[in-house]
Amino acid sequence: MVDHEHIIEVKEMVKKFGSFRANDRLTFYVEKGEIFGFLGANGAGKTTAIRILCGLSYPTSGEIMVAGHDVYREREKIKRKIGYMSQKFSLYEDLTVSENIRLYAGIYGLGRNQIASREEQLLERLALSHIRNRLIREIPLGWKQKLAFSVAIFHQPAIVFLDEPTGGVDPITRRQFWEMIHDATEEGITVFVTTHYMDEAEYCDRVSIMVDGRIDALDTPAALKQQFESKNMNEVFLKLARR
Amino acid sequence: MNRFFGFVKKEFQHIFRDVRTLVILFGLPMVMIILFGFVVTTEIRDVEVGxxxxxxxxxxxxxxxxIFASxxxxxxxxxxxxxEIGELFRSGRAKVVVVFEEGFERHLQRENRAAIQLITDASDANSAQLSLTYLQGVLMTYFQSMNQEIEMPWSVNMKSRMFYNEELKGVYMFVPGLMALILMLISALMTSVTITREKxxxxxxxxxASPLKPREIILGKVTPYVLLSFVNAMTIVLMGFLVFGVPVVGSLWLLMLECILYITLALSIxxxxxxxxKTQQMAMFISMVxxxxxxxxxxGFIFPIDNMPKVLQWFSTLMPARWFIVVIKNIMLKGTGFAFIWKETLILLGMTLFFILASVKRFKIRLN
Amino acid sequence: MSLIIDHIDKSFDAVQALSRIDFEVQDGELFGLIGPDGAGKSTLFRIMASLLVPDAGRCIMHGYDVVDDYREVRKIIGYMPGRFSLYMDLSVEENLAFYARVFGTSVEENYDLISDVYEQIAPFKRRLAGKLSGGMKQKLALSCALIHRPRVLILDEPTTGVDAVSRREFWDMLKKIQGQGITIVVSTPYMDEAEMCDRVALIQKGRVLEISDPSIPRDGDDTQLFSLRSNRGVYAYLERVRSMEGCKHAWLFGDQLHVTPKSKDNAEKMKSVMDSWDDPSLQWKPILPSIEDRFMGLMEQESEEHSTNGERI
Known part of the structure; x- marks a missing residue:
């Protein structure tokens, strides 16, 4: 039963580049429907780990299951069940809002009728119907970010990976974005997110902190603050990374 | 001055660390010389004629x-x-067939015109074209020498195709042309790419945002390429001599000076x-096309200028390479001195000044 | 006065990037420009670095106009663009030596100024700049911007995309540099970095919303700010609080909600409603607004003023 709850299960994951261990025996799991914060300093190995979990590169060793599939043998199946959004967005600047939505829906093999009705829903929910025919490059950063997120979960993936999704946006949009993330979890989507904003770590159900290729801490924000006798996650992070 | 040398040193570091740059800089000229020398030969020999x-x-x-004495x-x-014509071609025993019409001499004498048909196996279009040109050349020379009054039954452009003929062997012709092409390409392409890369x-x-002046930036970027392109030019001359036996009849010093002038011109372009x-890609595209x-x-490197329509002839005078080829041919092959090429040199000098001024003027001291 | 920004306007095609920007920076001050991407920070910094010409207004750097006397300006500023702009194919020490020579100086001459920063990356001095981590790249870029001992250091988003630890270290270094008498103007999208500055300008959509000293707590606003905490997590309460009658705004804020009631009376009423929610861990108390709260408050104010056309982000 427990296995079904763990949407990501990682045991002793190692990734080496030459003699350098970018990921050193990572072991963790992510529960279905939770918001999992994946923190760490630059160069701690976060990006390497995310690439493996998304089926973009192979680990050197370890057992890794994502959405019930093995990352060695079933990468294509994994890719179908996940969504991904990075800081640099994945929207085409020279296509319109509507064209972008349809493009991604098409990539994930949604049917024509399905696309049309869900596009309508999505635009309505984001209140972007009036700009559906505008080019992406013409719309403000905050809208782009929200749209990119909506596109990443358009095919209702089991897990969505967000790599620094809120970089550079204003504080209100940042919060609206997190409200969207919470909404997504209510639909049963698991969220795996990295960020440099430490207040955002507080919004996660559980947080892992990577230092030099290893996971040095993993717990709920409240427990971590208690463990490190800190008043916020920023202090926790500083204490850990400076150790 | 310290500033300038710092800049040049940095530029050399860029060049020697980038394998691709090195390959283009030194590999490309060699490959092109060898290709042109052996493959795209502009000479014919022992062509079978029926x-x-x-x-x-x-x-x-x-x-x-x-024809056979040529x-x-x-x-x-x-x-x-x-x-039998078809048979001959199919069996590969002949590349060209010359057909004299019936009563050839009679026509010549009475009507001042007669017809010779040249049929060629065009499956190898290039050498077919070349053989035709040679044949026409041989025949025309002969008939002209025989009787001035006889009008030739062939089109006017024939005479110009004598270009490939007799005293100039193909390799001799292509070394100056290739030098003009490679130096232009390498120098202009490399500088435009290296500067746009910084952008x-x-x-x-x-x-x-530093106290560097535009001319310091430009000079700093360009100087290494002057040196490298010069090395390139000398490599081509050396290879032409060693591999294909193309001599430098005239003054080597004059040749070097002219090369430096032409390189500077190309760099300023x-x-x-x-x-x-704005981007390296765009710079590359503009340089290439x-x-x-x-x-x-x-x-005039490949296609004779005299053959071109008037408009294109006029355009060709804008091509720096056109003048450079004349200069190099004179120095390398004919051994003439500066007295015979001062006009071309002056044109090149004028172009250089124009491009240097234009680029310094257009170089922006701010972002746009 | 180190820097005078005098009513600067700048637009690109139809887009108004900056409108009526107006502030001054004192000698030796650490001045922050805080705002999200697209607020116009980089445009303003490029004007300060003499790389762009404003449509209207003036920018005076130590008495030199950045347009007319750009040559002088370029001698006295150290500029670090928003994008990492060093040579990836040169090593750490080669980059530094190059910029030293560009400014007609040498690494040795001003080594004392950069030693704090440079010693942290010195172990990697033979590594190519392209192979450095984000934090180390920033340190190298800072060393290069400092190597000629500029009078004004202009740093455009030096900490963007850098992790919290490196960011803290970076600010510590800036404090030390400030101690050497160098004026620093720095921009950042991270609101929590405001407290490291002597003064900050909050900037949004090409306009300065406010200039303030983050060390002076602000209160006495017409409305007050409250924080709500709960051991059960506050997200669950967000919609509930927002739907309350007396609530003006409520936003997630770390492990709390920050709530702005419509008035003081409303705060009392809200408190009494919350008491009925049967959560003993619920904590409701007035707090002083941080820079981020200020920023959000000013944004709300702006959007209310502009809400006539109905477009809101």
Whole structure:
């Protein structure tokens, strides 16, 4: 039963580049429907780990299951069940809002009728119907970010990976974005997110902190603050990374 | 001065760390020379020619003799029927068939015109074209010398195709042309790409925000390429001599000076391109399409200028390579001194000044 | 006065990037420009670095106009663009030596100024700049911007995309540099970095919303700010609080909600409603607004003023 709850299960994951261990025996799991914060300093190995979990590169060793599939043998199946959004967005600047939505829906093999009705829903929910025919490059950063997120979960993936999704946006949009993330979890989507904003770590159900290729801490924000006798996650992070 | 040398040193570091740059810089000229020298040869030798002489009179027989006396052609047999032409081509025994019409001499004498048909196996279009040109050349020389009053039944452009003929061997011709092409390409392409690279990577922003003057930035970027392109030019001359036996009859010093002038010209064109291109890709595109193609087509390197329509002839005078080729041919092949090429040199000098001024003027002291 | 920004306007095609920007920076001050991407920070910094010409207004750097006397300006500023702008194919020490020579100086001459920063990356001095981590790249870029001992250091988003630890270290270094008498103007999208500055300008959509000293707590606003905490997590309460009658705004804020009631009376009423929610861990108390709260408050104010056309982000 427990296995079904763990949407990501990682045991002793190692990734080496030459003699350098970018990921050193990572072991963790992510529960279905939770918001999992994946923190760490630059160069701690976060990006390497995310690439493996998304089926973009192979680990050197370890057992890794994502959405019930093995990352060695079933990468294509994994890719179908996940969504991904990075800081640099994945929207085409020279296509319109509507064209972008349809493009991604098409990539994930949604049917024509399905696309049309869900596009309508999505635009309505984001209140972007009036700009559906505008080019992406013409719309403000905050809208782009929200749209990119909506596109990443358009095919209702089991897990969505967000790599620094809120970089550079204003504080209100940042919060609206997190409200969207919470909404997504209510639909049963698991969220795996990295960020440099430490207040955002507080919004996660559980947080892992990577230092030099290893996971040095993993717990709920409240427990971590208690463990490190800190008043916020920023202090926790500083204490850990400076150790 | 310290500033300047710092800049040049940095530029050399860029060049020697980038394998791709090195390959283009030194590999490309070598490959091109060898390709042009061996593959795209502009010479013909021992081409098999079949003769179908339907009149067998004095004129046609002596014309046939002339063809085989030229040294380029060897007889592949005398035909009696039209069907034999196809057979000859198919069996590969001949590349060209010359057909003299019936009553050839009679026509010549009475009507001042007679017809010779040249049929060629065009499956190898290039050498077919070349053989035709040579054949026409041989025949025309012969008939002209025989009788001035006889009008030639061939088109006017024939004479110009004598270009490939007799005293100039193909390799001799292509070394100056290739030098003009390679130096133009390497120098202009490399500078325009290296400057736009600074724009693309954002480092230009820092250079602009520093006390460096535009001319310091430009000179610093260009100097290493002057040296490297010069090495390139000398490599081409050396390879031409070692591999193909193309001599430098005239003064080597004069040759070097002219090369430096031409390199400077090409580099300043490169700088001008870089002031207009935002990305390396764009700079490369402009250099390739805007420089390389016209240089190949209009400089007289491959296609004789005299053959071109008037408009293109006029355009060709704008091609620096056109003048450089004349200069180099004179120095290398004819051994003439500066007295014979001062006009071309002056044109090149004028162009250089124009491009340097234009690029310094267009070089922006701010971001746009 | 180190820097005078005098009513600067700048637009690109139809887009108004900056409108009526107006502030001054004192000698030796650490001045922050805080705002999200697209607020116009980089445009303003490029004007300060003499790389762009404003449409209207003036920018005076130590008495030199950045347009007319750009040559002088370029001698006295150290500029670090928003994008990492060093040579990736040169090593750490080669980059530094190059910029030293560009400014007609040498690494040795001003080594004392950069030693704090440079010693942290010195172990990697033979590594190519392109192979450095984000934090180390920033340190190298800072060393290069400092190597000629500029009078004004202009740093455009030096900490963007850098992790919290490196960011803290970076600010510590800036404090030390400030101690050497160098004026620093720095921009950042991270609101929590405001407290490291002597003064900050909050900037949004090309306009300065406010200039303030983050060390002076602000209160006495017409409305007050409250924080709500709960051991059960506050997200669950967000919609509930927002739907309350007396609530003006409520936003997630770390492990709390920050709530702005419509008035003081409303705060009392809200408190009494919350008491009925049967969560003993619920904590409701007035707090002083941080810079981020201020920023959000000013944004709300702006959007209310502009809400006539109905477009809101």
């Amino acid at each position: 003769i179908w002489d339907r009149s067998m009179d004095q004129a046609s027989i002596s014309a046939t003799q002339k 040294g380029y052609f060897i007889p592949a047999g005398y035909l009696q029927h039209e069907e 693309e990577f954002g480092t230009m922003e820092l250079l602009l 490169g700088v001008l391109i870089s002031t207009n291109a 805007g420089l390389m193609l016209p240089t190949i087509l209009l400089s």
